Amino acid sequence: MENQARLPRTTPEAQGIPSQAVIAFLDAIRERELELHSFMLLRRGEVAAEGWWAPYRPEYPHMLFSLSKSFASTAIGFAAAEGLLSVEDTVIGFFPDEVPETISENLAAMQVRHLLMMGTGHAADVTGSVQKDDNWVRGFLAEPVEYAPGTHFAYNSAATYMLSAILHRITGQSLLAFLEPRLFAPLGLSEATWETCPRGIATGGWGLNVTTEDIAKFGQLYLQRGEWAGQQILPSAWVDEATSFQIDNDDGRANDWTQGYGYQFWRCRHGAYRGDGAFGQFCVVLPEQEAVLAITSGVADMQAVLDVAWAVLLPALSASDALEPDEANQAALAERLASLRIDAPQAEPSSPNEAQLEGRVFRMEPNELQLDTIALRFSEQGAELVIGSERAGEQTAQLGRGAWKASRIRIESVKQGAEQRVEGSFAWQDGDTLDIRLLFAETPFTYKLALRADGEAIELQFSANVAWEAGRVLTIRGQAAALA
Incomplete structure (x- = not known):
């Protein structure tokens, strides 16, 4: 050879x-x-x-x-x-x-x-x-x-x-x-x-x-x-x-x-x-x-x-x-x-509830993910998920509507915090729950963020396709800080 x-x-x-x-x-x-x-x-x-x-x-x-x-x-x-x-x-x-x-x-x-x-x-x-x-x-x-x-x-x-x-x-x-x-x-x-x-x-x-x-x-x-x-x-x-x-x-x-x-x-x-x-x-x-x-x-x-x-x-x-x-x-x-793929979440592409989230910064309770703030900015083509943490600073992931969209972000818990490729997508489940997926394309991991807003409060359920603790779901709550 x-x-x-x-x-x-x-x-x-x-x-x-x-x-x-x-x-x-x-x-x-x-x-x-x-x-x-x-x-x-x-x-x-x-x-x-x-x-x-x-x-x-x-x-x-x-x-x-x-x-x-x-x-x-x-x-x-x-x-x-x-x-x-x-x-x-x-x-x-x-x-x-x-x-x-x-x-x-x-x-x-x-x-x-x-x-x-x-x-x-x-x-x-x-x-x-x-x-x-x-x-x-x-x-x-x-x-x-x-x-x-x-x-x-x-x-x-x-x-x-x-x-x-x-x-x-x-x-x-x-x-x-x-x-x-x-x-x-x-x-x-x-x-x-x-x-x-x-x-x-x-x-x-x-x-x-x-x-x-x-x-x-x-x-x-x-x-x-x-x-x-x-x-x-x-x-x-x-x-x-x-x-x-x-x-x-x-x-x-x-x-x-x-x-x-x-x-x-x-x-x-x-x-x-x-x-x-x-x-x-x-x-x-x-x-x-x-x-x-x-x-x-x-x-x-x-x-x-x-x-x-x-x-x-x-x-x-x-x-x-x-x-x-x-x-x-x-x-x-x-x-x-040629058709092999991992599907992005499919459901309702949009929801009136986007207005509750648009541009608002939510401060999260102390959590093991060290996630301090979360914010979303929507557009016709997709959305931007803005994650803030004291260790990694502010990271922005691009999300497609029912389709993958590429960007690069840094996650401290993966690959020693090195910046890496991420494919993001979202869809609305029942019009109330925002299903966000972050697929880290150089790792085995896809993270699921199920986000539900209720007035000034937000609840985020975090899980992964595979993890050392199989099937674990982490629930994090937060409060709206101010309009961006």
Whole structure:
């Protein structure tokens, strides 16, 4: 496969995949009400099918959450290949100035490979506790290590952060700077961003933002066992080790989270492996089928997405040779892919109640969103939602009437408060409730604001399509301040 900015494209049939199978995959996703944002299906290094649910677009980066871990692991693979470290190196050996006064036997025995395999010996994830200390390395090393490293699996994002901190300590570079000439440039990946800790070290276990095609290329590199454009850029031995069974994580459930864990890669059923992140960010590699499936989404049930892939796509990947062209189904698939979208709210486009809200500033009760004021300015084409907060200042989001309208705003709780793309829309429900949607097109999140005015008072119900606390609705009340 040639080294180029974009992967080569082909038809499904040219890679032995019936177009009807991809249509069936899309049908199953819709029937299960799974909110996918994009997918790319690769076979033998070529894109057999791809789609984006508008207003998501191919050029937009997407939050990866824990899929970032697989990229961090890859950086350690490069470092090990260059002799900068060994997976047998002890963790405390990199941080002699950060260790606690008393070093337990288990902490002393913890090695880089234990960080990689989520076998640090901690009884549970210590990330939340570690983040209470401005120095996350010191906080991590201070945590009790209850088990002998390598004997107990505990999914632990702080372990991946420590990989990032180790790399930063030995190279003086960030994860992105280290990966740029070794991974990003050879594969022609897009410009990326990675969140950092209070000391400026990449978070490692989360926080990376890249495009769907970048995810697909990353998976293809692993499928090719580290080879790209005729060059072995990542040792094949590392790929084999990182994606093989390193530690048992069986908890009695027969799903894709109990098949064993490698070096920041999950083992899957059907001989596959994957990197994944919260709310449905996937890089699934199927070596036996010579295929890669890259997905971004906003789903609560990640297993459901994999179940659809196994039930519908996996059987379709059984053919080893190209199929006869199927022009009718190829045309039907092209039409389906072109029509993929996330619908804006549809109801009454306007209401007499707009006059109650027009130009008025409402001061909100103290709330965890740190939302101080809210105001709306309506026009024939749409509206402007003006949000005020002490931390982020005044932000203005454009809203279409029953259609998405683009703007850029800053939300402190998302991507470290960086300005980002948002698609806004509104419609009136029953003429009384204003249904506002803010779709953050580089994230899994769509926020719903159900706003109802009653004279000088306003009530706002805030919810999200996916959240760490599923189904939670936050109610915030406010009072009119003055006419703008």
